[in-house]
Amino acid sequence: MKKYKVIQADKNILIENIEDFNIEQTMECGQCFHFVKLGDMEYGIVSGEHFAHVKQEKDTLIFLDGVIDEVNNYWIHYFDIDRDYGIIKKGLLEKDDALKEMIDEMYGIRILNQEFEETLISFIISQNKQIPHIKQIVSMLSKQYGKKVFDNGKVDMYTFPKGNNLYDITEEQFRQCKTGFRAAYLEDAVTRMKSAQISGDIFTNMNYEEAKDALIQIKGVGEKIANCVLLFGLGYREAFPVDVWMKRIMEDIYFKKETSKEEIMRFAWEQYGKYGGYAQQYLFHYGRTHAIGVKSNKK
DNA sequence: TCCCAGGTAGATC
Protein backbone atom coordinates (compact mmCIF):
# COMPACT_ATOMS: atom_id res chain seq x y z
CA MET A 1 0.00 0.00 0.00
CA LYS A 2 2.89 2.37 0.77
CA LYS A 3 4.23 3.27 -2.67
CA TYR A 4 6.24 6.39 -1.92
CA LYS A 5 9.85 6.33 -0.84
CA VAL A 6 11.82 8.77 1.34
CA ILE A 7 15.46 9.20 0.42
CA GLN A 8 18.31 11.56 1.18
CA ALA A 9 20.12 13.30 -1.70
CA ASP A 10 22.92 15.58 -0.55
CA LYS A 11 21.32 18.26 1.66
CA ASN A 12 17.80 17.54 0.41
CA ILE A 13 15.22 14.95 1.39
CA LEU A 14 13.08 13.51 -1.39
CA ILE A 15 9.70 11.83 -1.21
CA GLU A 16 9.44 9.94 -4.49
CA ASN A 17 6.36 8.43 -6.13
CA ILE A 18 3.77 10.55 -4.37
CA GLU A 19 0.29 9.91 -5.74
CA ASP A 20 -2.70 12.27 -5.82
CA PHE A 21 -0.49 15.14 -4.74
CA ASN A 22 -0.03 18.68 -6.04
CA ILE A 23 1.74 21.11 -3.74
CA GLU A 24 0.20 24.19 -5.34
CA GLN A 25 -3.38 22.91 -5.11
CA THR A 26 -2.76 21.72 -1.57
CA MET A 27 -1.37 25.04 -0.32
CA GLU A 28 -3.62 27.39 -2.30
CA CYS A 29 -6.96 25.70 -1.67
CA GLY A 30 -7.70 27.84 1.38
CA GLN A 31 -7.13 25.39 4.22
CA CYS A 32 -3.86 26.95 5.39
CA PHE A 33 -2.67 30.54 5.88
CA HIS A 34 0.93 30.22 7.01
CA PHE A 35 2.99 29.77 3.86
CA VAL A 36 4.79 31.78 1.18
CA LYS A 37 5.06 30.94 -2.50
CA LEU A 38 8.77 31.08 -3.32
CA GLY A 39 8.62 29.96 -6.95
CA ASP A 40 6.84 27.66 -9.36
CA MET A 41 5.63 24.68 -7.27
CA GLU A 42 7.89 25.91 -4.47
CA TYR A 43 6.76 26.99 -0.99
CA GLY A 44 7.99 27.97 2.45
CA ILE A 45 5.60 26.48 5.00
CA VAL A 46 5.27 26.95 8.74
CA SER A 47 3.22 24.58 10.88
CA GLY A 48 3.42 25.40 14.58
CA GLU A 49 7.13 25.34 15.39
CA HIS A 50 8.02 23.43 12.22
CA PHE A 51 9.29 24.90 8.97
CA ALA A 52 9.81 23.33 5.56
CA HIS A 53 11.07 24.66 2.24
CA VAL A 54 9.55 22.38 -0.38
CA LYS A 55 9.48 22.11 -4.14
CA GLN A 56 7.59 19.60 -6.26
CA GLU A 57 9.03 18.12 -9.46
CA LYS A 58 6.61 15.69 -11.10
CA ASP A 59 5.80 13.05 -8.47
CA THR A 60 8.71 13.94 -6.21
CA LEU A 61 8.44 16.34 -3.28
CA ILE A 62 11.80 17.86 -2.37
CA PHE A 63 12.56 19.22 1.10
CA LEU A 64 15.42 21.67 0.55
CA ASP A 65 17.96 21.53 3.35
CA GLY A 66 15.64 19.01 4.97
CA VAL A 67 16.13 16.68 7.92
CA ILE A 68 15.08 13.10 7.26
CA ASP A 69 13.64 12.50 10.73
CA GLU A 70 11.55 15.67 10.46
CA VAL A 71 10.18 14.49 7.13
CA ASN A 72 9.43 10.99 8.39
CA ASN A 73 8.06 11.98 11.78
CA TYR A 74 6.27 15.22 10.96
CA TRP A 75 5.79 16.23 7.34
CA ILE A 76 4.57 12.87 6.01
CA HIS A 77 1.68 13.18 8.43
CA TYR A 78 1.23 16.92 7.83
CA PHE A 79 0.72 16.32 4.11
CA ASP A 80 -1.51 13.29 4.80
CA ILE A 81 0.73 11.22 2.56
CA ASP A 82 -0.04 7.87 4.18
CA ARG A 83 -3.68 8.13 3.19
CA ASP A 84 -4.89 6.55 -0.05
CA TYR A 85 -6.82 9.28 -1.88
CA GLY A 86 -7.69 6.83 -4.66
CA ILE A 87 -10.13 5.16 -2.27
CA ILE A 88 -11.62 8.50 -1.21
CA LYS A 89 -12.14 9.68 -4.80
CA LYS A 90 -13.70 6.36 -5.77
CA GLY A 91 -15.99 6.48 -2.76
CA LEU A 92 -17.16 9.99 -3.61
CA LEU A 93 -17.67 9.29 -7.30
CA GLU A 94 -19.64 6.09 -6.75
CA LYS A 95 -22.18 8.12 -4.85
CA ASP A 96 -22.13 11.31 -6.88
CA ASP A 97 -20.69 11.77 -10.38
CA ALA A 98 -21.41 15.51 -10.19
CA LEU A 99 -18.03 15.73 -8.46
CA LYS A 100 -16.07 14.22 -11.35
CA GLU A 101 -15.04 17.52 -12.92
CA MET A 102 -13.94 18.98 -9.58
CA ILE A 103 -11.94 15.93 -8.54
CA ASP A 104 -10.31 15.57 -11.95
CA GLU A 105 -9.14 19.17 -11.98
CA MET A 106 -8.21 19.39 -8.29
CA TYR A 107 -6.76 15.87 -8.24
CA GLY A 108 -3.77 16.83 -6.08
CA ILE A 109 -5.42 18.38 -3.02
CA ARG A 110 -4.43 16.81 0.29
CA ILE A 111 -6.19 17.77 3.51
CA LEU A 112 -3.36 18.95 5.74
CA ASN A 113 -3.05 17.77 9.32
CA GLN A 114 -2.34 21.17 10.86
CA GLU A 115 -1.52 22.17 14.44
CA PHE A 116 -4.63 22.59 16.56
CA GLU A 117 -3.79 25.91 18.23
CA GLU A 118 -2.57 27.57 15.06
CA THR A 119 -5.64 26.35 13.15
CA LEU A 120 -8.06 27.61 15.79
CA ILE A 121 -6.46 31.06 16.01
CA SER A 122 -6.16 31.36 12.23
CA PHE A 123 -9.81 30.53 11.60
CA ILE A 124 -11.04 32.88 14.32
CA ILE A 125 -9.11 35.57 12.44
CA SER A 126 -10.62 34.40 9.16
CA GLN A 127 -14.17 35.50 9.88
CA ASN A 128 -15.34 38.24 7.55
CA LYS A 129 -11.88 38.57 5.98
CA GLN A 130 -10.33 37.72 2.64
CA ILE A 131 -7.64 35.04 2.43
CA PRO A 132 -4.72 37.45 1.70
CA HIS A 133 -5.61 39.47 4.81
CA ILE A 134 -5.80 36.37 6.95
CA LYS A 135 -2.34 35.35 5.77
CA GLN A 136 -1.00 38.82 6.55
CA ILE A 137 -2.34 38.76 10.09
CA VAL A 138 -1.05 35.23 10.83
CA SER A 139 2.38 36.32 9.57
CA MET A 140 2.26 39.49 11.66
CA LEU A 141 1.36 37.57 14.82
CA SER A 142 4.14 35.08 14.17
CA LYS A 143 6.70 37.78 13.46
CA GLN A 144 5.69 39.51 16.68
CA TYR A 145 5.55 36.50 19.00
CA GLY A 146 7.29 33.58 17.24
CA LYS A 147 10.87 32.70 16.30
CA LYS A 148 12.55 33.31 12.95
CA VAL A 149 12.99 30.11 10.92
CA PHE A 150 13.62 31.37 7.39
CA ASP A 151 15.16 34.37 5.69
CA ASN A 152 16.31 34.42 2.07
CA GLY A 153 16.80 38.19 1.89
CA LYS A 154 13.36 38.75 0.37
CA VAL A 155 11.06 36.76 2.64
CA ASP A 156 11.33 35.99 6.34
CA MET A 157 9.14 33.48 8.18
CA TYR A 158 8.47 32.84 11.87
CA THR A 159 7.07 29.97 13.91
CA PHE A 160 3.57 30.25 15.27
CA PRO A 161 3.86 31.26 18.96
CA LYS A 162 3.55 28.45 21.46
CA GLY A 163 2.83 28.14 25.20
CA ASN A 164 2.77 31.39 27.16
CA ASN A 165 4.17 33.29 24.18
CA LEU A 166 0.73 32.66 22.70
CA TYR A 167 -1.44 32.42 25.80
CA ASP A 168 -0.30 35.75 27.28
CA ILE A 169 -1.14 37.85 24.22
CA THR A 170 -3.73 40.41 25.32
CA GLU A 171 -6.77 41.72 23.52
CA GLU A 172 -4.94 45.01 22.99
CA GLN A 173 -1.93 43.22 21.50
CA PHE A 174 -4.18 41.21 19.19
CA ARG A 175 -5.80 44.47 18.17
CA GLN A 176 -2.40 45.92 17.28
CA CYS A 177 -2.06 43.05 14.80
CA LYS A 178 -5.10 44.41 12.91
CA THR A 179 -7.50 41.72 14.09
CA GLY A 180 -10.19 44.33 14.80
CA PHE A 181 -13.30 43.07 16.59
CA ARG A 182 -11.87 39.54 16.64
CA ALA A 183 -9.31 40.60 19.27
CA ALA A 184 -11.68 39.82 22.17
CA TYR A 185 -12.47 36.41 20.66
CA LEU A 186 -8.76 35.64 20.32
CA GLU A 187 -8.08 36.59 23.91
CA ASP A 188 -10.89 34.30 25.03
CA ALA A 189 -9.39 31.45 23.00
CA VAL A 190 -5.85 31.80 24.38
CA THR A 191 -7.16 32.20 27.93
CA ARG A 192 -8.97 28.88 27.58
CA MET A 193 -5.80 27.35 26.14
CA LYS A 194 -3.74 28.64 29.05
CA SER A 195 -6.09 27.06 31.60
CA ALA A 196 -5.99 23.84 29.53
CA GLN A 197 -9.77 24.01 29.24
CA ILE A 198 -9.10 23.81 25.50
CA SER A 199 -6.21 21.86 23.97
CA GLY A 200 -5.68 19.39 21.18
CA ASP A 201 -5.75 16.59 23.75
CA ILE A 202 -9.28 17.04 25.06
CA PHE A 203 -10.72 15.83 21.77
CA THR A 204 -9.04 12.43 21.82
CA ASN A 205 -12.14 10.48 22.76
CA MET A 206 -14.79 12.81 21.40
CA ASN A 207 -16.97 12.11 18.42
CA TYR A 208 -17.68 14.79 15.82
CA GLU A 209 -20.71 16.30 17.56
CA GLU A 210 -19.06 16.39 20.99
CA ALA A 211 -15.93 18.00 19.59
CA LYS A 212 -17.94 20.61 17.72
CA ASP A 213 -19.92 21.48 20.84
CA ALA A 214 -16.67 21.91 22.79
CA LEU A 215 -15.25 24.29 20.17
CA ILE A 216 -18.39 26.40 19.93
CA GLN A 217 -18.00 27.29 23.63
CA ILE A 218 -15.15 29.58 22.58
CA LYS A 219 -16.26 33.15 21.85
CA GLY A 220 -16.22 33.93 18.16
CA VAL A 221 -16.35 30.26 17.18
CA GLY A 222 -19.59 29.27 15.48
CA GLU A 223 -20.65 26.45 13.18
CA LYS A 224 -18.37 27.33 10.27
CA ILE A 225 -15.13 28.01 12.13
CA ALA A 226 -15.69 24.96 14.34
CA ASN A 227 -16.01 22.80 11.23
CA CYS A 228 -12.80 24.23 9.76
CA VAL A 229 -10.88 23.51 12.96
CA LEU A 230 -12.37 20.01 13.15
CA LEU A 231 -11.40 19.29 9.55
CA PHE A 232 -7.97 20.95 9.27
CA GLY A 233 -6.70 20.86 12.84
CA LEU A 234 -8.26 17.81 14.46
CA GLY A 235 -8.68 15.21 11.73
CA TYR A 236 -12.50 15.03 11.64
CA ARG A 237 -12.81 14.39 7.90
CA GLU A 238 -16.60 14.27 7.92
CA ALA A 239 -16.69 18.01 8.77
CA PHE A 240 -18.20 20.13 5.98
CA PRO A 241 -17.64 23.87 6.55
CA VAL A 242 -20.21 26.03 4.74
CA ASP A 243 -19.18 29.64 4.14
CA VAL A 244 -20.34 32.22 1.60
CA TRP A 245 -18.40 30.41 -1.14
CA MET A 246 -19.70 26.94 -0.37
CA LYS A 247 -23.23 28.31 -0.18
CA ARG A 248 -22.94 29.83 -3.64
CA ILE A 249 -21.25 26.77 -5.09
CA MET A 250 -23.72 24.25 -3.67
CA GLU A 251 -26.68 26.36 -4.73
CA ASP A 252 -25.24 26.58 -8.23
CA ILE A 253 -24.45 22.88 -8.60
CA TYR A 254 -27.26 21.15 -6.69
CA PHE A 255 -30.09 23.34 -5.46
CA LYS A 256 -30.53 25.94 -8.22
CA LYS A 257 -32.09 28.27 -5.63
CA GLU A 258 -31.40 30.12 -2.37
CA THR A 259 -30.73 27.47 0.30
CA SER A 260 -29.90 27.79 4.00
CA LYS A 261 -26.51 26.71 5.33
CA GLU A 262 -28.26 24.23 7.62
CA GLU A 263 -29.96 22.52 4.70
CA ILE A 264 -26.69 22.44 2.76
CA MET A 265 -24.93 20.77 5.71
CA ARG A 266 -27.68 18.16 6.05
CA PHE A 267 -27.47 17.46 2.32
CA ALA A 268 -23.67 17.14 2.50
CA TRP A 269 -23.87 14.58 5.28
CA GLU A 270 -26.32 12.44 3.30
CA GLN A 271 -24.44 12.86 0.03
CA TYR A 272 -20.80 12.54 1.08
CA GLY A 273 -20.94 11.08 4.62
CA LYS A 274 -17.52 10.44 6.13
CA TYR A 275 -15.84 11.92 3.02
CA GLY A 276 -17.54 15.30 3.48
CA GLY A 277 -14.33 17.19 4.21
CA TYR A 278 -12.65 16.00 1.04
CA ALA A 279 -15.69 16.80 -1.09
CA GLN A 280 -15.79 20.22 0.50
CA GLN A 281 -12.19 21.03 -0.49
CA TYR A 282 -12.58 19.78 -4.09
CA LEU A 283 -15.74 21.88 -4.42
CA PHE A 284 -14.38 24.93 -2.62
CA HIS A 285 -11.15 25.21 -4.60
CA TYR A 286 -12.83 24.42 -7.92
CA GLY A 287 -15.64 26.87 -7.20
CA ARG A 288 -13.29 29.69 -6.25
CA THR A 289 -10.96 29.04 -9.16
CA HIS A 290 -13.86 29.27 -11.62
CA ALA A 291 -15.81 31.89 -9.63
CA ILE A 292 -18.89 29.67 -9.57
CA GLY A 293 -22.01 31.51 -8.49
CA VAL A 294 -20.28 34.89 -8.34
CA LYS A 295 -22.65 37.63 -9.53
CA SER A 296 -20.53 38.88 -12.43
CA ASN A 297 -20.13 35.27 -13.56
CA LYS A 298 -23.77 34.25 -13.31
CA LYS A 299 -25.53 32.68 -16.33
C1' DT B 1 -19.34 56.45 -1.57
C1' DC B 2 -20.73 51.81 -1.35
C1' DC B 3 -20.07 46.90 -1.02
C1' DC B 4 -17.90 42.75 0.27
C1' DA B 5 -14.77 39.48 2.73
C1' DG B 6 -13.71 31.17 4.26
C1' DG B 7 -18.88 34.71 10.42
C1' DT B 8 -20.59 35.31 14.99
C1' DA B 9 -22.98 37.31 19.05
C1' DG B 10 -26.85 39.43 20.70
C1' DA B 11 -31.40 41.13 20.07
C1' DT B 12 -35.89 40.36 18.40
C1' DC B 13 -39.90 38.09 16.83
Added chain:
DNA sequence: GATCTACATGGG
Protein backbone atom coordinates in the same frame (compact mmCIF):
# COMPACT_ATOMS: atom_id res chain seq x y z
C1' DG C 1 -36.56 27.88 15.46
C1' DA C 2 -35.42 31.88 11.61
C1' DT C 3 -33.95 36.67 10.56
C1' DC C 4 -31.40 41.28 11.34
C1' DT C 5 -27.43 44.05 12.56
C1' DA C 6 -22.97 45.67 14.45
C1' DC C 7 -18.56 44.44 14.52
C1' DA C 8 -12.58 46.47 12.45
C1' DT C 9 -9.96 46.53 8.56
C1' DG C 10 -8.73 46.61 3.75
C1' DG C 11 -9.57 46.32 -1.24
C1' DG C 12 -12.25 46.81 -5.54
